[in-house]
Amino acid sequence: MMRVLRERKGLQLFGLMLPGGFWLIVFFLIPIAVIGAISLMGRDDLGSPTLPLTLDAYVESVDAIYFELFLFSIWLSFLTTIATLVIAMPVALFITRLPKKWRNTMVFLVMIPFWTNFLVRTYALLFLMRANGPINNALMDLKLITEPLSMLSTPFAVWIGLVYGNLPFMILPLYSSLEKFDWTLIEAAQDLGANTSKAFFRVMLPLTAPGLLAGSILTFVPAVGSYITVELMGGGKTTMIGRVIATQFGTAGNWPLGSAMSIVLMVIVTIAALLYFRVGRGERIAL
Amino acid sequence: MPDTLPVDCAVELRDVVKKFGDVTAVDHVSLAIRNKEFFAMLGPSGCGKTTCLRMIAGFERPNTGEVYINGEAQGATPPFERNVNTVFQSYALFPHMTVAQNVSFGLEMRRVAPADVKRRVGEALDLVRLPQMAGRYPKQMSGGQQQRVALARALVNRPQVLLLDEPLGALDQKLRKEMQLELKSLQTQVGITFVFVTHDQEEALTMSDRICVMSQGRALQVGTPVEIYERPNCRFVADFIGETNFVNGKITVIEGEFATVETAAGMRVVGRIDHAPGQRPAIGAAATLSIRPEKMVLAEKRPDATANAYEVRVISVGYVGSDTRVVVSLGGERVDVWEQNSVSTLDPNYFFHPGETAWLTFKPDNGLVLTA
Numbered sequence: 001m002m003r004v005l006r007e008r009k010g011l012q013l014f015g016l017m018l019p020g021g022f023w024l025i026v027f028f029l030i031p032i033a034v035i036g037a038i039s040l041m042g043r044d045d046l047g048s049p050t051l052p053l054t055l056d057a058y059v060e061s062v063d064a065i066y067f068e069l070f071l072f073s074i075w076l077s078f079l080t081t082i083a084t085l086v087i088a089m090p091v092a093l094f095i096t097r098l099p100k101k102w103r104n105t106m107v108f109l110v111m112i113p114f115w116t117n118f119l120v121r122t123y124a125l126l127f128l129m130r131a132n133g134p135i136n137n138a139l140m141d142l143k144l145i146t147e148p149l150s151m152l153s154t155p156f157a158v159w160i161g162l163v164y165g166n167l168p169f170m171i172l173p174l175y176s177s178l179e180k181f182d183w184t185l186i187e188a189a190q191d192l193g194a195n196t197s198k199a200f201f202r203v204m205l206p207l208t209a210p211g212l213l214a215g216s217i218l219t220f221v222p223a224v225g226s227y228i229t230v231e232l233m234g235g236g237k238t239t240m241i242g243r244v245i246a247t248q249f250g251t252a253g254n255w256p257l258g259s260a261m262s263i264v265l266m267v268i269v270t271i272a273a274l275l276y277f278r279v280g281r282g283e284r285i286a287l
Numbered sequence: 288m289p290d291t292l293p294v295d296c297a298v299e300l301r302d303v304v305k306k307f308g309d310v311t312a313v314d315h316v317s318l319a320i321r322n323k324e325f326f327a328m329l330g331p332s333g334c335g336k337t338t339c340l341r342m343i344a345g346f347e348r349p350n351t352g353e354v355y356i357n358g359e360a361q362g363a364t365p366p367f368e369r370n371v372n373t374v375f376q377s378y379a380l381f382p383h384m385t386v387a388q389n390v391s392f393g394l395e396m397r398r399v400a401p402a403d404v405k406r407r408v409g410e411a412l413d414l415v416r417l418p419q420m421a422g423r424y425p426k427q428m429s430g431g432q433q434q435r436v437a438l439a440r441a442l443v444n445r446p447q448v449l450l451l452d453e454p455l456g457a458l459d460q461k462l463r464k465e466m467q468l469e470l471k472s473l474q475t476q477v478g479i480t481f482v483f484v485t486h487d488q489e490e491a492l493t494m495s496d497r498i499c500v501m502s503q504g505r506a507l508q509v510g511t512p513v514e515i516y517e518r519p520n521c522r523f524v525a526d527f528i529g530e531t532n533f534v535n536g537k538i539t540v541i542e543g544e545f546a547t548v549e550t551a552a553g554m555r556v557v558g559r560i561d562h563a564p565g566q567r568p569a570i571g572a573a574a575t576l577s578i579r580p581e582k583m584v585l586a587e588k589r590p591d592a593t594a595n596a597y598e599v600r601v602i603s604v605g606y607v608g609s610d611t612r613v614v615v616s617l618g619g620e621r622v623d624v625w626e627q628n629s630v631s632t633l634d635p636n637y638f639f640h641p642g643e644t645a646w647l648t649f650k651p652d653n654g655l656v657l658t659a
Contacts, residue, residue, distance in 0.1 A: 187346055188379035190366040192444065193396035202392075206383045 032266075039259035049255050057260035066244070066261065070268065073241040076155060077223035080162040081170075084219050085212070087163070088170035095171075096178040103179070110171050118165065122232045125161055126152065153235030161233035162223045169222075170215040177211025217273055224269055241265055296358065297322045297448050297480035298343055303352035305338050312338040314504035315352070320448075320482060325474050327483045327491040330501035331527070336484045339501075340450050343482065345369045357447050367396070371448040372441035376456055378433045380425040386412070386436050387421040393444040411443035414473070431462045438473070448480045455490065467494055488528050492516065500524045518561050521659035525577040532622045534576040538568055538656070546656045548576045554618050557594040558654025568658045575657045580623040582653040585613060585639060586646045595654065599647045601639045613639055615647060622647065 039057050041049035060066070095106045113121060128135055129151045136148040151157050181204065189199035205212075225242040234240070241261065248258030298320040305313040313335040320326045328336040341347045342354050345366035354361045356369060372393070381389050390411055394404045412418045415435035425433055434454060441449055454470075455463045471494050474481045485491050491498050492512040499509045500523075508520045519525035522533065534556050540547035546560045546568065558576045560568060568574060590596055599615035599622070606612075606628075613624045624647065630637065639645055 182377070182379070184375055184377055184379040185381060187366070188373070188375060188381070189392070190346075191344060191371075191373045192393035192440070193367045194392075195365075195367050198396065203381055207381075 035259045035262055038255050039263050041256050043254060043256050057254075057256035058264070060257055061260040061264050066241075069239070069241050069244060070265070072155075073224050074268065074272070076159060076162070076240065077220050079159060080166060080223045081216050081220045083159070083163045084167050084170040085216065088167060088174050088215065091171050092174035092178050095175055096181070107172070107175065110168050110175075113168065119228060119232075122161060122165070122229055125164060126232055129157060129160070152233065153237040155234075155238050157233040157235075158230055158238050158240065161229040162226060165226075165229055166219040166223055169218040173211045173214040173218065174208070175211075177208045177214075181208055213277060216276065220276075221269055221273065225265060295322045296320065297324070297356070298482065299355040300339065300342070301353050301355065303339070303342060303349045303354065305335075305342060305347060306350050311504050313342070313349070316501075316504070316506045317352075318499055318506055318509065320480060321497075323478050323480055325471065325481045325483065325494060325496045327485060327495035327498045328501060329485055329488060329491040329498050329527075331486055334501040335504040336486075336501050337452055340373070340452055340482060340484050343448070344371055344373050344450055370446055371450055372444050372446040373450040373452065374434075374437045374441050374454045376453045378425075378437040378457075380433055380436055380440070382425055384424075385421065386417065386423050386425070386428075389425070389436060390440045390443050393440065397444070407443050408439075411439040414442065414477070415439045430457055431466065434458065434466065438470075442473075442477060442479070446479065448482060449474075451481060451483045453484055453486070455485075455487075463490075470494065492528070500527060502527070519577065519655065519657070520561065522575055522577070522657055525655065525657060529579065530623060531577045531579050534578070534617075534620070536574065536576075538570055538572050538574045538658075541568070541570060545651050546574070548574050548656055550618065552618050554597070556654060557651040558656045559652055560656045568656070572658055576654050577657055578649055578654045580612070580625040581610070581627070583622075583624045583647055583649040585615070585624055585626060586648065589646050590648050594651055596646060596648045599645055601641050601643045601645055603641055604639055606638070611638060615645065617647060 038049045040053045040055070041051060042054050042056060044050045062070075091110075095103055095110075098106060127133055130136070131148040131150060131152075135151075136145075139145045140148065151160075185203050185207070186199050189203045190196075194202060224240075225245075226240065227242045227246050230238070230240045230243045234243070242265075245258050245261045245265070248254045248261065252258075296319050298318075300316050300318040303313055303316045304311065316335070316339060318339075328339060330336050338347060342349055343356070345361065345364060345368075348363060356371060361369065381392065384392070387408055390408045391404050394407060399407070408421070409418070412421060415438050417432060417435050417439065420428065420432065420436070425436065428436070434457075437454070451470075455466050458466060467490060470481075470483075483491075483494065492515075495512060497509060497511055498515050500507045500515060502523050508515060508524050510518070515524065516528055519528060525531050526533070534548060534550060534554075536548040536550040536554075536556075538546050539549045539555070541560070544559050545557055547555050547557050549555050556576045556578075558578070584590075585599075589598075597617055599617050602614045602616055602621065604611060604613050608628070610625045610627045613626060615622050615624060
């Protein structure tokens with residue numbers, strides 16, 4: 001048996017693919033196929049999917065209201081990605097520049113929040129930002145404001161929630177590509193007459209682009225479809241497409257519409273990610 | 288102290304000290320590197336030579352003392368405003384740029400007109416004999432080729448001084464020898480001051496106009512290769528450059544330019560005193576006689592010479608073609624003697640054999656009495 005395996009490369013590959021392939025087919029491809037099928041169905045009075053096949057759900061899902069919601073979700077996720085990038089870059093740089101023995105400790109600290117339930121952490125954020133929460137109280141005490149800011153249920157609150165939740169997913173890939181970065185290259189750039197910002201944009205940024213791309217995708221994609229954060233921080237007033245989709249499967253009872261929206265969202269995110277990678281890679285070669 | 292120097296000095300370090308925490312990497316070093324000179328900084332790893340180079344480049348700032356380039360005190364001038372370029376030990380080529388993009392980087396940073404950039408990049412690649420490689424990426428090239436790209440990238444900027452940090456360290460022996468010659472001829476061709484850091488004494492001797500030998504942060508001796516080899520000013524330099532034998536003892540006689548050193552066992556050796564003006568050693572001072580293996584003669588019979596003739600026992604004989612390396616026992620101490628094989632013979636009796644006795648002599652002129 002082992003000998004056959006050793007001699008036949010094709011069989012070897014098949015063996016290696018088996019567990020992962022099985023997993024992907026059962027828990028990824030089949031559900032997507034089911035969603036795809038439902039999205040093409042109509043619905044009866046109780047909301048259950050029915051035949052015959054129709055494109056009604058797709059027509060409805062790109063309806064003006066929902067279309068705006070798609071745009072808003074992408075826009076807010078884009079802002080989230082930018083904010084996490086701006087915050088994560090200095091953090092990752094800082095960790096990379098620490099002595100080796102401190103670096104692992106710092107990475108560990110970045111990961112500690114994962115040990116606490118995300119829901120609980122979002123509630124904590126909610127508590128911080130509410131009308132008589134610590135932030136408002138502090139601002140009032142400092143006489144910076146006369147009445148509490150109503151931060152919750154605004155796009156701002158959702159944005160803060162998304163940035164908070166996704167920050168580690170940006171820091172970790174950035175750090176791992178910065179750690180491999182050869183700092184002599186910065187010295188070489190400076191030696192050749194590049195000031196600090198030119199050395200950063202011409203040498204460091206292109207060479208750490210893979211980490212940057214990975215971090216951005218890891219932040220952007222979950223942000224677009226996020227549900228819990230929107231539910232709690234948006235308080236029903238600010239909503240994103242992920243929450244609307246959830247509603248279709250729940251209270252609204254419109255499975256075909258929810259499925260169609262999921263498929264549309266998936267297509268949009270895939271196109272966005274592909275474009276992003278294309279641009280990112282293009283830059284690296286063009287520079 | 289005047290802030291300007293005669294212009295024929297490309298670089299000067301004046302009483303420079305650099306500390307990293309508690310460690311003194313460079314300890315009161317003063318150096319003057321002349322214009323268009325091939326200057327080597329030679330020493331074992333950790334001697335401070337690279338730190339000196341980095342202070343000239345502007346990557347490190349001296350704690351005290353000052354670096355002058357072309358007569359101007361550099362102070363806190365950042366690397367990108369200094370008219371020097373570095374060839375890094377690891378080459379530090381930009382992996383995301385082609386050879387041409389690497390080489391043009393410095394010119395673009397200095398806002399050279401695009402037409403000139405193209406021409407100068409072409410010239411620089413011709414100079415290092417890589418004209419057809421412009422479109423390649425560094426990782427598609429061999430170590431030797433990357434080395435040349437690094438050189439072209441630095442030279443294309445026509446710096447006042449080119450700093451080279453162990454540039455041949457990563458190359459194999461054969462390529463190293465080739466690049467040594469090539470670097471030397473390149474330097475003559477472009478007429479730029481080269482400051483070359485190395486731990487390889489042979490490399491320093493063959494390439495340099497002058498060498499600075501460093502140890503433990505201090506510049507021990509600066510001189511031409513001949514001066515450094517023939518007149519080392521201390522034990523460290525004598526030992527670090529080439530091979531030598533040391534005989535330790537006390538000075539008992541001083542006669543003109545010569546001194547007699549007597550060992551604890553009562554053996555006397557005579558050599559020349561080479562001392563700094565006004566620092567003539569005293570009778571009774573501890574001293575070491577340094578004598579190079581190739582500067583001694585082994586004979587079967589007692590020679591006529593009165594000084595420095597000793598009966599020795601042959602311990603081992605090693606034939607290496609051009610010469611025969613004999614180890615003898617002189618009063619219990621091992622002494623290396625290299626005898627040039629100036630006669631073509633297969634006669635085994637021509638050579639000494641272990642266990643034989645022989646007479647070892649050297650001219651007092653060839654021995655060097657060192658007190659530092």
